[in-house]
Amino acid sequence: xxxxxxxxxxxxxxxxxxxxxxxxxISNHLYFYWYRQILGQKVEFLVSFYNNEISEKSxxxxxxxxxxxxxxxxxxxxxxxxxxxxSAMYFCASGGDTGELFFGxxxxxxxx
Amino acid sequence: xxxxxxxxxPFNVPEGATVAFNCTYSNSASQSFFWYRQDCRKExxxxxxxxxxxxxxxxxxxxxNRASQYISLLIRDSKLSDSATYLCVVNADSNxxxxxxxxxxxxxxx
Numbered sequence: 001x002x003x004x005x006x007x008x009x010x011x012x013x014x015x016x017x018x019x020x021x022x023x024x025x026i027s028n029h030l031y032f033y034w035y036r037q038i039l040g041q042k043v044e045f046l047v048s049f050y051n052n053e054i055s056e057k058s059x060x061x062x063x064x065x066x067x068x069x070x071x072x073x074x075x076x077x078x079x080x081x082x083x084x085x086x087s088a089m090y091f092c093a094s095g096g097d098t099g100e101l102f103f104g105x106x107x108x109x110x111x112x
Numbered sequence: 113x114x115x116x117x118x119x120x121x122p123f124n125v126p127e128g129a130t131v132a133f134n135c136t137y138s139n140s141a142s143q144s145f146f147w148y149r150q151d152c153r154k155e156x157x158x159x160x161x162x163x164x165x166x167x168x169x170x171x172x173x174x175x176x177n178r179a180s181q182y183i184s185l186l187i188r189d190s191k192l193s194d195s196a197t198y199l200c201v202v203n204a205d206s207n208x209x210x211x212x213x214x215x216x217x218x219x220x221x222x
Contacts, residue, residue: 042214043156043199056209091155099144099203099210103155 002026006092006104014112016081021107023075023092032075033093033101034067036060043091049075082111115139116202118213125220129190133216135200136182144203145176145183149196150215156199159185187218195220 005024013019025032034046047057047067054067066078075094079086089108093101117136125131137145145162160167162183166175173186183202187194200213 043150043212045209045212048209089153098161100146100158100161101156101210103157106155 002102004092004094004102004104006090006107008107009105010108010110012110012112013082015084019079019082019086019109021077021079021090021092021109023077023104024073025075025092025094026102027073029094029096029102031055031095032069033095034077035091035093035103036088037091037106038088046077046090079109082109084111087111115204115211116200116213118198118200118216120214120216122217122219125190125218127190127192127220127222130186130188131190131218132184132186133198133200133218134182134184135202135213135216136180137200137202137211138181139202139204139211140178140181142202142204144210145174146201146210147172147174147183147185148199148201150199151196159198190218190220192220192222194218 007022032049035043037043045058047061048055064080068076087110089106091106092104095101115138147159148156149159150156160169160174162174162176171188175184197215197217199215201210
């Protein structure tokens with residue numbers, strides 16, 4: 001069964017460092033998303049990506065964040081100059097036209 | 113008013129009981145509705161889409177009430193493994209962005 005895969009599963013970084021989280025969406029999906037979930041809190045939308053460009057982004061997704069789909073398979077989230085409050089689980093998701101999303105298992109980011 | 117609102121719970125329910133959750137949404141133009149399930153420290157997983165006519169999948173029934181702008185999820189004969197957080201998701205005006213409720217925590221007790 002096709003699935004969304006994410007790497008790394010857990011990353012620990014120092015405040016101020018750059019982090020890249022990687023995702024391989026399901027191959028025939030057209031819409032790609034990043035969400036985050038701070039421990040104990042709700043799932044928060046960060047950004048959606050369609051047709052090789054950002055289609056929507058939330059207030060959380062400021063200049064510190066960027067996304068890329070460099071090679072037609074990977075979908076990356078870059079966080080520049082990480083802050084303590086960036087510590088969270090970051091979920092990648094992909095979907096087709098139905099609106100149903102399929103999530104990866106997440107990348108846990110810990111900023112020290 | 114929050115765009116998608118759910119009772120956070122927790123709902124403590126004995127095994128075998130029937131439990132129902134509601135979720136209200138504010139955007140009357142929303143067209144797509146979903147229930148996701150999230151286990152502790154795991155990713156959300158699609159439980160079921162919610163169709164205008166309502167739909168059933170085994171012990172789970174989802175219904176949409178457009179007039180009152182809410183969707184519901186009914187779980188019959190609850191199992192211990194149903195313990196999770198149930199997330200209500202509604203699309204915004206665009207097809208790209210889905211609005212997530214904060215989730216309802218369900219605890220099934222033996």
